[in-house]
Amino acid sequence: MSLASSDARIEPGTDTRPPAGSFEEAFRAEHRRRRRHAAMWRLVLNAAGIALFVIAWELIPRYSSWINEVLFPPPSQVFEAFVPLLLSGEIVKNIRVSLLRAASGFGVALVLGIGAGVMTARLSWLQYLFEPLLHGFRSIPAIALIPLCILWFGIGETSKTALIAWGAFFPLWITTFIGVRDVNPIYLRSAACLGAGRLTTLFLVVLPAALPFILAGIRQALSVSLVVLVAAEMSGASSGIAHMMSEGHQLFRVDIMFIGLAVLGAFGFLVDRTFVAVARRLFPWYQITS
Amino acid sequence: MSAAGALIAVEHVSQVYAGRDGAPNWALRDVSLRIGRGEFVCLIGPSGCGKTTLLHLVAGFVKPTSGTVSFAGTPVAGPGPERVVVFQEYALFAWMTARQNVEFGLRTRGVPRAERRALALRALERVSLRHAADRYPHELSGGMRQRVAVARALVVEPEVLLMDEPFAAVDAMTRQSLQEDLLRLWRETGVSVVFVTHNVDEAAFLAQRVVVMGANPGSIRADLAIEAPHPRDRGSPRFAALYSDVADALAAHHGRKAA
Ligand SMILES: Nc1ncnc2c1ncn2[C@@H]1O[C@H](COP(=O)(O)OP(=O)(O)O)[C@@H](O)[C@H]1O
Numbered sequence: 001m002s003l004a005s006s007d008a009r010i011e012p013g014t015d016t017r018p019p020a021g022s023f024e025e026a027f028r029a030e031h032r033r034r035r036r037h038a039a040m041w042r043l044v045l046n047a048a049g050i051a052l053f054v055i056a057w058e059l060i061p062r063y064s065s066w067i068n069e070v071l072f073p074p075p076s077q078v079f080e081a082f083v084p085l086l087l088s089g090e091i092v093k094n095i096r097v098s099l100l101r102a103a104s105g106f107g108v109a110l111v112l113g114i115g116a117g118v119m120t121a122r123l124s125w126l127q128y129l130f131e132p133l134l135h136g137f138r139s140i141p142a143i144a145l146i147p148l149c150i151l152w153f154g155i156g157e158t159s160k161t162a163l164i165a166w167g168a169f170f171p172l173w174i175t176t177f178i179g180v181r182d183v184n185p186i187y188l189r190s191a192a193c194l195g196a197g198r199l200t201t202l203f204l205v206v207l208p209a210a211l212p213f214i215l216a217g218i219r220q221a222l223s224v225s226l227v228v229l230v231a232a233e234m235s236g237a238s239s240g241i242a243h244m245m246s247e248g249h250q251l252f253r254v255d256i257m258f259i260g261l262a263v264l265g266a267f268g269f270l271v272d273r274t275f276v277a278v279a280r281r282l283f284p285w286y287q288i289t290s
Numbered sequence: 291m292s293a294a295g296a297l298i299a300v301e302h303v304s305q306v307y308a309g310r311d312g313a314p315n316w317a318l319r320d321v322s323l324r325i326g327r328g329e330f331v332c333l334i335g336p337s338g339c340g341k342t343t344l345l346h347l348v349a350g351f352v353k354p355t356s357g358t359v360s361f362a363g364t365p366v367a368g369p370g371p372e373r374v375v376v377f378q379e380y381a382l383f384a385w386m387t388a389r390q391n392v393e394f395g396l397r398t399r400g401v402p403r404a405e406r407r408a409l410a411l412r413a414l415e416r417v418s419l420r421h422a423a424d425r426y427p428h429e430l431s432g433g434m435r436q437r438v439a440v441a442r443a444l445v446v447e448p449e450v451l452l453m454d455e456p457f458a459a460v461d462a463m464t465r466q467s468l469q470e471d472l473l474r475l476w477r478e479t480g481v482s483v484v485f486v487t488h489n490v491d492e493a494a495f496l497a498q499r500v501v502v503m504g505a506n507p508g509s510i511r512a513d514l515a516i517e518a519p520h521p522r523d524r525g526s527p528r529f530a531a532l533y534s535d536v537a538d539a540l541a542a543h544h545g546r547k548a549a
């Protein structure tokens with residue numbers, strides 16, 4: 001307030017500048033224009049990068065003698081193989097099967113991992129009871145369990161879900177544990193003075209305070225889920241993207257293997273983008289507190 | 291004031307923490323203090339003299355090693371909404387807007403959404419922050435955050451506000467207006483206030499009673515009543531006299547200790 005009045009003294013009423021309103025309008029329009037321009041430029045370069053890659057991939061096998069087109073089919077051939085798979089609905093079916101497996105395993109891990117993380121962080125006796133087991137099991141790569149899992153559960157969905165859940169559980173447990181353990185005690189004390197009980201404190205204070213850690217765990221668990229999914233499908237399955245790829249391997253169809261790789265790449269990318277968008281949307285305060 | 295008549299009664303309380311090698315560290319030794327309903331008391335003393343410990347004992351965050359703390363005649367068993375603490379900083383929930391922060395204490399007691407919202411907005415209005423109701427704490431200045439913290443505490447209608455150096459982290463100009471607002475709210479609501487500070491000016495401006503504490507071991511060294519009515523004019527000779535009374539009481543005990 002005092003600043004505004006001293007401004008008025010320095011620049012008395014006889015002001016020849018255009019009214020502030022139109023200047024601000026123009027400033028805003030210019031700002032918007034620049035932002036749009038920068039975003040467009042970025043998109044153009046993104047698209048150019050992809051186009052360059054595809055062109056090089058198309059031309060090099062065709063015009064060089066040192067690359068075998070059967071082992072390294074150009075995009076036009078891969079696309080030709082892709083169209084019938086798409087039209088027959090086979091690829092869509094495989095994508096759906098794979099996504100369902102990844103989602104069910106990840107879902108189980110999400111519930112168990114966050115639950116275990118919260119319990120072990122809040123109850124020290126549970127922590128001491130389970131920490132040797134959890135840390136011991138955590139060191140076993142999920143892929144090493146595939147043969148055993150197939151023996152126990154066969155090559156059906158149970159064994160895939162169990163393997164993915166196993167792999168995704170540990171990053172979720174560890175990050176939730178750290179996040180909950182390190183919640184600022186001032187938050188807990190504020191909640192207690194304001195009359196919050198255990199459940200209110202858990203859902204309104206502890207979990208949101210631990211969220212930056214939990215989200216990091218979720219992101220890691222998502223990528224682990226995809227890795228374990230592929231390994232499990234390759235070692236015994238009758239459908240799924242990675243199964244389609246091993247069939248391609250047996251039939252010596254590199255183009256089909258390439259399609260599988262492209263789909264898996266797209267999976268990973270879209271899952272991560274979706275995760276970021278959902279997190280931004282749900283937790284507008286998250287960027288700052290993380 | 292009898293123990294039964296006091297709102298807060300701290301009787302022969304000692305609080306001992308294990309220091310390095312388990313050596314006992316007397317954060318408080320044999321402290322007794324009674325605070326009446328509606329009183330505005332400042333606890334002042336150098337850092338490490340046990341001010342926060344004493345406040346946390348009354349809040350119910352810790353149990354005394356020996357002695358008793360009672361509130362309205364009953365022993366304090368834990369934290370509760372009749373004794374709300376306002377911390378120095380970073381106590382607002384970062385994932386809630388100002389309004390949601392204020393609503394928190396109403397949510398815990400199941401006040402319906404619409405009523406909760408109206409009460410929270412009214413509480414924000416009283417600290418002149420209604421316009422910032424939908425902002426997150428990181429979008430507020432330090433002074434605004436402390437106003438929200440005060441609104442969040444007052445909305446549950448506590449009997450005492452326990453404030454631990456609540457304005458120490460804000461700039462001097464903001465601090466003065468926070469102090470004036472706190473006095474106004476104290477008058478309007480009749481709440482008791484126990485206000486920890488290490489700032490002589492702050493104690494002289496706010497308190498009806500200044501409890502001077504000293505360290506090693508933490509204990510009460512003096513208990514001064516301040517008769518001057520509010521609002522106090524910092525430029526007046528009367529205020530200068532108050533200031534030097536408090537400063538002298540602090541210095542007397544520390545001077546003697548140091549000498
Ligand atoms: N949780 C704790 N564990 C160990 N020592 C503590 C703890 N809290 C406080 N103390 C010690 O008790 C003494 C008083 O601390 P405190 O009450 O925070 O003082 P003040 O608020 O006056 O600065 C200090 O020596 C401090 O180191």
Ligand SMILES: [Mg+2]
Pocket residue numbers: 341342343454
């Ligand atoms: Mg302190």
